[in-house]
Amino acid sequence: xxxxxxxxxxxxxxxxxxxxxxxxxxxxxxxxxxxxxxxxxxxxxxxxxxxxxxxxxxxxxxxxxxxxxxxxxxxxxxxxxxxxxxxxxxxxxxxxxxxxxxxxxxxxxxxxxxxxxxxxxxxxxxxxxxxxxxxxxxxxxxxxxxxxxxxxxxxxxxxxxxxxxxxxxxxxxxxxxxxxxxxxxxxxxxxxxxxxxxxxxxxxxxxxxxxxxxxxxxxxxxxxxxxxxxxxxxxxxxxxxxxxxxxxxxxxxxxxxxxxxxxxxxxxxxxxxxxxxxxxxxxxxxxxxxxxxxxxxxxxxxxxxxxxxxxxxxxxxxxxxxxxxxxxxxxxxxxxxxxxxxxxxxxxxxxxxxxxxxxxxxxxxxxxxxxxxxxxxxxxxxxxxxxxxxxxxxxxxxxxxxxxxxxxxxxxxxxxxxxxxxxxxxxxxxxxxxxxxxxxxxxxxxxxxxxxxxxxxxxxxxxxxxxxxxxxxxxxxxxxxx
Amino acid sequence: xxxxxxxxxxxxxxxxxxxxxxxxxxxxxxxxxxxxxxxxxxxxxxxxxxxxxxxxxxxxxxxxxxxxxxxxxxxxxxxxxxxxxxxxxxxxxxxxxxxxxxxxxxxxxxxxxxxxxxxxxxxxxxxxxxxxxxxxxxxxxxxxxxxxxxxxxxxxxxxxxxxxxxxxxxxxxxxxxxxxxxxxxxxxxxxxxxxxxxxxxxxxxxxxxxxxxxxxxxxxxxxxxxxxxxxxxxxxxxxxxxxxxxxxxxxxxxxxxxxxxxxxxxxxxxxxxxxxxxxxxxxxxxxxxxxxxxxxxxxxxxxxxxxxxxxxxxxxxxxxxxxxxxxxxxxxxxxxxxxxxxxxxxxxxxxxxxxxxxxxxxxxxxxxxxxxxxxxxxxxxxxxxxxxxxxxxxxxxxxxxxxxxxxxxxxxxxxxxxxxxxxxxxxxxxxxxxxxxxxxxxxxxxxxxxxxxxxxxxxxxxxxxxxxxxxxxxxxxxx
Numbered sequence: 001x002x003x004x005x006x007x008x009x010x011x012x013x014x015x016x017x018x019x020x021x022x023x024x025x026x027x028x029x030x031x032x033x034x035x036x037x038x039x040x041x042x043x044x045x046x047x048x049x050x051x052x053x054x055x056x057x058x059x060x061x062x063x064x065x066x067x068x069x070x071x072x073x074x075x076x077x078x079x080x081x082x083x084x085x086x087x088x089x090x091x092x093x094x095x096x097x098x099x100x101x102x103x104x105x106x107x108x109x110x111x112x113x114x115x116x117x118x119x120x121x122x123x124x125x126x127x128x129x130x131x132x133x134x135x136x137x138x139x140x141x142x143x144x145x146x147x148x149x150x151x152x153x154x155x156x157x158x159x160x161x162x163x164x165x166x167x168x169x170x171x172x173x174x175x176x177x178x179x180x181x182x183x184x185x186x187x188x189x190x191x192x193x194x195x196x197x198x199x200x201x202x203x204x205x206x207x208x209x210x211x212x213x214x215x216x217x218x219x220x221x222x223x224x225x226x227x228x229x230x231x232x233x234x235x236x237x238x239x240x241x242x243x244x245x246x247x248x249x250x251x252x253x254x255x256x257x258x259x260x261x262x263x264x265x266x267x268x269x270x271x272x273x274x275x276x277x278x279x280x281x282x283x284x285x286x287x288x289x290x291x292x293x294x295x296x297x298x299x300x301x302x303x304x305x306x307x308x309x310x311x312x313x314x315x316x317x318x319x320x321x322x323x324x325x326x327x328x329x330x331x332x333x334x335x336x337x338x339x340x341x342x343x344x345x346x347x348x349x350x351x352x353x354x355x356x357x358x359x360x361x362x363x364x365x366x367x368x369x370x371x372x373x374x375x376x377x378x379x380x381x382x383x384x385x386x387x388x389x390x391x392x393x394x395x396x397x398x399x400x401x402x403x404x405x406x407x408x409x410x411x412x413x414x415x416x417x418x419x420x421x422x423x424x425x426x427x428x429x430x431x432x433x434x435x436x437x438x439x440x441x442x443x444x445x446x447x448x449x450x451x452x453x454x455x456x457x458x459x460x461x462x463x464x465x466x467x468x469x470x471x472x473x474x475x476x477x478x479x480x481x482x
Numbered sequence: 483x484x485x486x487x488x489x490x491x492x493x494x495x496x497x498x499x500x501x502x503x504x505x506x507x508x509x510x511x512x513x514x515x516x517x518x519x520x521x522x523x524x525x526x527x528x529x530x531x532x533x534x535x536x537x538x539x540x541x542x543x544x545x546x547x548x549x550x551x552x553x554x555x556x557x558x559x560x561x562x563x564x565x566x567x568x569x570x571x572x573x574x575x576x577x578x579x580x581x582x583x584x585x586x587x588x589x590x591x592x593x594x595x596x597x598x599x600x601x602x603x604x605x606x607x608x609x610x611x612x613x614x615x616x617x618x619x620x621x622x623x624x625x626x627x628x629x630x631x632x633x634x635x636x637x638x639x640x641x642x643x644x645x646x647x648x649x650x651x652x653x654x655x656x657x658x659x660x661x662x663x664x665x666x667x668x669x670x671x672x673x674x675x676x677x678x679x680x681x682x683x684x685x686x687x688x689x690x691x692x693x694x695x696x697x698x699x700x701x702x703x704x705x706x707x708x709x710x711x712x713x714x715x716x717x718x719x720x721x722x723x724x725x726x727x728x729x730x731x732x733x734x735x736x737x738x739x740x741x742x743x744x745x746x747x748x749x750x751x752x753x754x755x756x757x758x759x760x761x762x763x764x765x766x767x768x769x770x771x772x773x774x775x776x777x778x779x780x781x782x783x784x785x786x787x788x789x790x791x792x793x794x795x796x797x798x799x800x801x802x803x804x805x806x807x808x809x810x811x812x813x814x815x816x817x818x819x820x821x822x823x824x825x826x827x828x829x830x831x832x833x834x835x836x837x838x839x840x841x842x843x844x845x846x847x848x849x850x851x852x853x854x855x856x857x858x859x860x861x862x863x864x865x866x867x868x869x870x871x872x873x874x875x876x877x878x879x880x881x882x883x884x885x886x887x888x889x890x891x892x893x894x895x896x897x898x899x900x901x902x903x904x905x906x907x908x909x910x911x912x913x914x915x916x917x918x919x920x921x922x923x924x925x926x927x928x929x930x931x932x933x934x935x936x937x938x939x940x941x942x943x944x945x946x947x948x949x950x951x952x953x954x955x956x957x958x959x960x961x
Contacts (some may be wrong), residue, residue: 078528197529234760235759312759314754318571319569357753403658
């Protein structure tokens with residue numbers, strides 16, 4: 001039986017347990033399971049207990065806010081003051097952040113408890129968590145399988161009960177795909193909804209932080225704390241933050257859900273297709289009206305994404321040069337040697353591949369053909385969605401074309417790895433919110449259903465997913481970890 | 483063969499903001515290394531730039547001042563290259579959509595004519611830090627205090643044809659940016675005003691531009707002129723010897739007065755410019771521009787024309803008095819006290835006052851003699867209270883802090899003697915005491931008149947009105 005953030009809130013509220021007790025329980029589970037699952041890069045037990053004690057005092061004094069005393073894990077991409085922030089890379093294996101990301105600050109402001117920093121693909125580049133310098137993460141449902149990526153540590157930690165919820169980031173599917181692979185719920189908010197300050201950049205125009213948890217309701221609770229305008233992030237949007245739990249119970253009758261034919265075409269695993277069909281039937285039962293929509297430019301999303309993401313990352317990762325912080329090679333002969341060896345040793349293969357491709361795409365003579373063209377494709381993809389949202393309120397489909405694959409299966413074939421993100425990537429290119437929730441199993445592996453909403457329509461996605469979860473129990477299954 | 487020189491300048495003006503262009507760190511000069519570099523300036527993982535709105539206002543002010551187009555949308559771009567004092571591995575600059583478009587300024591040439599010089603564009607960017615190569619044995623230090631300092635890069639058209647024109651243009655921009663209050667113009671300390679010159683030569687009459695060399699590291703107008711002249715000579719000599727100018731960056735060495743190759747085009751970086759995804763495009767409305775325009779002070783060129791046409795100053799004086807904000811505001815404050823004495827005030831400012839300031843190495847803004855005091859002095863000359871000669875004594879006393887002109891004249895008894903009876907009496911005494919000289923004068927030696935004037939002035943302690951003395955002397959010594 002899973003335990004949700006909501007359960008912990010109510011337990012703390014009723015005095016059934018203290019924050020210290022519940023924190024100790026999670027720390028014990030981490031100690032038992034993390035050696036095999038490897039979902040955490042750092043476990044901050046001492047700090048967590050301090051925070052829990054402080055939270056218990058606040059609760060006793062009646063000064064608690066929503067997340068006071070609730071233990072959480074944070075993806076190791078968020079800078080945390082005084083705590084190792086590695087971003088899954090050898091480059092930052094010695095980097096103790098001197099400040100908190102805005103998202104972390106927001107959680108600290110509510111006196112939530114940080115259990116540790118979750119494993120991830122290096123610099124969020126990957127769909128399997130195999131690209132971590134701290135070793136691959138195992139899928140709690142099947143230890144031969146990957147948990148997905150790049151927020152694979154966050155997803156696996158939740159699925160294995162090492163944390164009730166976690167933060168993740170999503171540049172091309174990095175919250176939704178691991179959520180699908182691990183049988184949990186994850187939300188990528190509208191671009192600009194959650195501050196990127198202190199979140200180590202992979203592709204700035206696509207990156208967005210979001211909540212990962214067992215339920216849509218927990219995602220709503222976390223999003224309440226994460227969302228909001230941040231003057232330190234020029235791309236964050238100044239717009240009121242609703243209480244995302246307000247509309248959770250709303251009736252779905254009349255909700256128009258669009259199914260894009262392109263998301264059910266060739267390449268989709270039969271088992272997943274069946275699960276999605278059944279889930280859609282459930283939505284129909286809940287009162288939704290199912291409509292077919294078209295997203296004709298879906299086929300260009302992957303090339304557009306990889307040009308934009310790699311171009312931006314080639315520049316974003318230039319700051320890791322061995323000069324001011326991070327890995328520095330031994331005894332550099334001269335400046336060029338310092339750069340070449342520090343970066344050569346500090347970065348893993350996939351990161352190097354993306355930096356090189358991105359550098360090429362921005363080079364004189366290629367810029368127009370690649371980067372500019374990709375930006376044009378991006379506008380076409382956004383226009384597809386705009387047209388679809390004229391007809392429907394939500395777009396639904398599979399989160400991934402296949403369930404979790406075996407560790408090692410795709411690590412030598414980057415293109416087949418990149419195809420994992422085929423249904424999730426367009427959402428980032430358009431800047432829309434997207435949610436994945438559990439919708440069944442194929443061969444004992446979880447299946448995710450993706451809901452895509454219009455800009456700032458997070459509340460509607462959470463409402464739909466919550467109603468679905470009230471009618472189903474896929475999200476309540478707990479992986480049995482040996 | 484006759485050669486024509488073609489010069490274009492790239493000027494980096496540091497904008498006079500309190501904080502940096504993309505962070506809240508201070509821009510003050512002279513702090514201990516790395517004490518004015520925050521997480522954003524250090525390029526820490528995860529940090530993001532936030533545009534300082536004041537730099538946009540300042541750039542627009544410059545654009546309005548040179549009559550330039552200001553686009554509705556302006557975009558920041560990343561210029562990617564590796565260097566230890568460039569923390570992010572890219573510089574945030576502007577590429578395709580700069581904030582200030584095509585404009586122009588007028589320069590005055592030595593022959594009194596004027597010439598229009600085109601400004602291609604001006605864009606905003608952040609400065610890099612500073613590498614220190616001589617402070618640690620076998621190591622280089624990096625000071626990132628300067629990293630993120632706002633710069634306006636002003637790019638001219640290749641419209642200048644001599645080093646003198648280039649200097650006139652650079653001076654014009656230098657005074658303009660100070661005038662509109664966007665740059666302190668300091669070329670040494672913190673080098674808030676820096677020039678790079680693109681120099682090429684071509685056969686006179688050719689339309690095609692020759693291959694250019696870019697001269698860097700020039701930190702005074704004198705060196706700008708010398709560096710360009712050296713470079714022109716080098717290129718002519720090279721081409722006339724059958725060589726070819728290569729496109730390259732050359733460093734000016736002031737000690738040796740020569741330019742040296744720094745890097746050639748082959749070694750040049752591909753900067754991989756692309757729009758910075760961390761910053762939104764800057765939108766500028768017609769209202770913004772109108773508001774900034776309305777708040778702009780009268781510009782140097784308008785002042786120059788007004789000084790000549792309304793105040794009837796000479797071109798030379800008008801040029802100098804409109805060349806800087808401090809000098810023109812001093813002039814105009816003095817003028818407010820004595821509006822009818824523009825020429826005399828101008829002469830005093832550009833003569834005795836400038837001389838004294840140069841001697842004491844002070845700027846006019848710190849002059850010990852205030853504009854009001856100077857006007858008071860000029861007025862006393864004009865109304866014949868004192869002579870021009872006595873005025874110099876009064877000026878010196880004012881400079882030394884003895885008070886206003888009237889007080890000094892009173893205290894020292896310097897009031898000019900204009901009573902002809904009194905002057906006559908002195909003259910009579912002088913004539914009586916010098917019979918030999920009287921005879922010489924009567925014999926036709928005109929020069930002796932000067933002797934008598936001198937004697938009279940001496941006896942009157944310089945207070946006799948020289949005009950009256952001359953007139954009365956001539957009458958008394960009639961031949």
